[in-house]
Amino acid sequence: MRTIIIASDFSEASKNAANYAAQLSKITNSTLVVFHAWSIPQVADEPQMYSLTISDIEKSQKAALQNEVNRLEKKWNIKVEGSQSMGFAAEEIERACESFHASFVIMGMRQLSEMGKIFGSVTTAFIHKNKTPTLIIPEKVFFVKPKILLLATDLDTNDDWHELKVLKEFSEIFDMRIHILNVREKKYVTEPAESRAGIRLESELKNTAHSWHFHKDGDVVDVISKTANELKADWMVLIPHRLPWAKQLFHSSVSNQLAFTTARPILFLPEGFVHVED
Amino acid sequence: MLQKIKSRGYEQFSNSELLGIVDKEFHKKIAETLTTLSLNLETAHQLEPYEEELEYAWTNVKAMEELFSEHIQKEEQLLFPVFSNGKKRIRFNGEKRDLGNFIDKLIADHSLLKNQITQIRMVTEQYKCETSATPSHKLAFSLLSELEHDLNKMVFVEEEFLFPRAMKN
Numbered sequence: 001m002r003t004i005i006i007a008s009d010f011s012e013a014s015k016n017a018a019n020y021a022a023q024l025s026k027i028t029n030s031t032l033v034v035f036h037a038w039s040i041p042q043v044a045d046e047p048q049m050y051s052l053t054i055s056d057i058e059k060s061q062k063a064a065l066q067n068e069v070n071r072l073e074k075k076w077n078i079k080v081e082g083s084q085s086m087g088f089a090a091e092e093i094e095r096a097c098e099s100f101h102a103s104f105v106i107m108g109m110r111q112l113s114e115m116g117k118i119f120g121s122v123t124t125a126f127i128h129k130n131k132t133p134t135l136i137i138p139e140k141v142f143f144v145k146p147k148i149l150l151l152a153t154d155l156d157t158n159d160d161w162h163e164l165k166v167l168k169e170f171s172e173i174f175d176m177r178i179h180i181l182n183v184r185e186k187k188y189v190t191e192p193a194e195s196r197a198g199i200r201l202e203s204e205l206k207n208t209a210h211s212w213h214f215h216k217d218g219d220v221v222d223v224i225s226k227t228a229n230e231l232k233a234d235w236m237v238l239i240p241h242r243l244p245w246a247k248q249l250f251h252s253s254v255s256n257q258l259a260f261t262t263a264r265p266i267l268f269l270p271e272g273f274v275h276v277e278d
Numbered sequence: 279m280l281q282k283i284k285s286r287g288y289e290q291f292s293n294s295e296l297l298g299i300v301d302k303e304f305h306k307k308i309a310e311t312l313t314t315l316s317l318n319l320e321t322a323h324q325l326e327p328y329e330e331e332l333e334y335a336w337t338n339v340k341a342m343e344e345l346f347s348e349h350i351q352k353e354e355q356l357l358f359p360v361f362s363n364g365k366k367r368i369r370f371n372g373e374k375r376d377l378g379n380f381i382d383k384l385i386a387d388h389s390l391l392k393n394q395i396t397q398i399r400m401v402t403e404q405y406k407c408e409t410s411a412t413p414s415h416k417l418a419f420s421l422l423s424e425l426e427h428d429l430n431k432m433v434f435v436e437e438e439f440l441f442p443r444a445m446k447n
Contacts, residue, residue, distance in 0.1 A: 182355065190359045198356040202383060203376035214351045 003031045005102045007093045007126075010036070010064050013108030017137040018068065020265070021106040022076040024143065028173060033100055034072065036065050036084040037092035058086070090126040097132040103166070105134045127268050133166055134268045135235075141263060145174050146234035149267075152181045152224045153201075153239060155194040161204040163239060163269040171208045178210040178237075181227050183220045228264065237267045288439045293361040296440060301358075304432035305350045311428065312343045315421045322415035331402045332415065335422065338394050345394075349387045353436075356380070357444060374445070381441045388433045395426045 006021040008014040018034060025032040038061045040054060061084055069082040083100075085092045097105060107123055127134055149167065170176060180201065202212075215223050228236055288296065319336035326332055357380070399405060405419040 190355050192359045195356045195359040198352075199360070199380045200376050202352075202356070203379040206379050206383070212348055212352050214355055 002103045003033060003100050004028075004104045004106060005033045005035050005093070005096055005100060005132075006106045007089070007096075007122075008034050008036050008065075008068060008108075009089075009122075010068060011108065011110070013110045013137075013139040015068070015071075015108070016139055016141070017106050017108030018072055019075070020137045020141070020143045022072050022078055022080070024106070026076060026078055027145070030103065031081065032072070032078060033081045033083055033096070033102070034065060034068050035093060035096045036061060036068075036082075037089040037096075038084065038086055039088065040086070054086075058084075089122040093122075093126055094130060094132075097130070102132050105130070105132050107134060107136050109136045109138045130268070131270050133163075133270065136266045136268070138263060138265070141265060144234060146170070146265075147174060147176055148231055148233045149176050149178045149235045149237055150181055150224070150228050150231060150233035151178055151237040152183050152227075154184050155182055155190075155197040155201070157197050157239075157271065158193070159271060161201050163271060164201075164204055166269070167237065167267075168205070168208050176209070178205060178208060179213060179227075179231050179233065180205075180210060181213045181215065181224060183215040183223055233264060235265050235267055237269060239269045239271050288435055291439075293443065296435075296443070297358050297361060300432070300435060300440060301354065304428065304435070305354070308346065308425065308428050308432060309350065311421055311425050312339060312346060315339050315418055315425060316343055318414045318418040318421065322412055322418050325412045326415060329415070332418075334401050335398050335418070338398050339422075342391055342394050345387060345390060349384065349391070353384060357384070361444065377444060381444065384441070385437060388437065391429060392433065395422070395429060398422060399426065 004021055004025050006014070006018045008018055021032055024030070038057065040057065065082045065084050069080045072078070072080045083096060085096070087095075093105060096102070105126075107126070109123065123136065127136075149171075151164075151167070167178060171178060182198065213227060218226075224236070227233075288299075291299070316336070316339050319332060319339055323329070323332040323336050399422070402419065402422070405422050407416050407419045411419075
């Protein structure tokens with residue numbers, strides 16, 4: 001762990017995620033950066049409406065950012081950096097990750113919105129595009145040392161699972177056990193390519209405590225949710241690009257999302273991500 | 279298939295025949311035995327709570343059941359599909375090292391299972407049962423002996439024939 005970025009919009013969910021990030025950075029001896037992206041609000045057509053200058057907006061954002069930095073430093077007795085930029089949040093967060101060589105991004109997740117979506121538009125856009133592991137913290141979830149981790153995968157990959165190196169590092173720090181849940185959208189015989197991916201995964205986790213679970217019947221998201229509850233998983237891990245059913249997390253019906261309403265952080269690992277150590 | 283087993287050695291079976299034997303004759307049978315055993319040991323322990331060996335056997339059989347379930351699923355879902363049908367030589371387009379690591383883990387599972395059943399046999403003094411024992415107790419101890427026999431056979435077939443075939447490239 002080197003640099004953790006907490007992407008904040010200063011909401012309660014973001015502040016909760018920042019608290020989580022602060023404790024994680026303390027234990028992993030990482031640098032914590034609070035990053036805020038802002039955009040220019042739409043100017044009203046009415047001339048008598050007070051219009052803010054970009055300079056005013058920037059000053060107010062900077063003040064809010066400094067407040068958040070001060071809050072975290074005081075509460076957790078750690079050194080925190082702050083950074084902000086103007087632009088579309090998902091893109092700016094991505095740029096910040098490159099600029100700070102971030103190992104990790106942490107974001108807050110609000111309660112279900114009225115439209116029934118779990119993830120906001122920024123989170124959705126970022127997760128689909130990002131090249132940095134992203135840990136999403138639900139609003140009411142507080143930090144506990146993660147001991148049990150559930151990795152849901154359909155084994156549909158030709159890669160060597162290098163993206164799991166960050167998991168292995170966590171596993172050493174927190175003495176974690178990784179539970180691998182092999183899920184598939186429909187029932188069929190395992191293809192040799194998937195089996196080989198599973199064998200490579202087993203080899204990659206050779207020195208890490210882990211167990212295998214195989215999907216039987218039922219909706220994929222439902223199976224993952226039930227398994228996570230049965231195992232009392234502290235974190236869920238997904239490698240989203242290869243998982244068409246992961247789209248359900250973002251666009252499906254409320255009932256599906258309610259079933260998946262998670263009381264645990266979700267770690268999204270970009271496929272092929274290589275964790276570079278100093 | 280039972281006729282074929284009797285008429286020739288395992289080394290003469292094709293991959294699909296060998297997998298069929300492992301699946302039907304060993305995996306399914308042992309899994310069923312473990313389930314029946316666990317139920318009978320639980321009943322016996324409830325009826326004879328003073329018999330510590332029953333509690334010991336029950337605890338270990340439950341652990342074996344969990345380990346065995348994961349073990350056979352790993353073999354069936356991850357190892358079996360890479361065997362090509364009808365041919366003895368396996369094509370494995372990947373690191374031999376990964377497959378070797380995987381098989382080492384499967385062998386380690388075998389050792390754990392064998393160790394657990396050995397411990398049960400020692401604690402129960404070779405599955406010795408008093409004549410006054412309950413029917414569940416007697417059945418359970420009879421099943422334990424059967425389980426050990428089937429387990430040893432499965433380990434032999436897998437380690438002597440199945441795994442070496444998987445490693446040949």
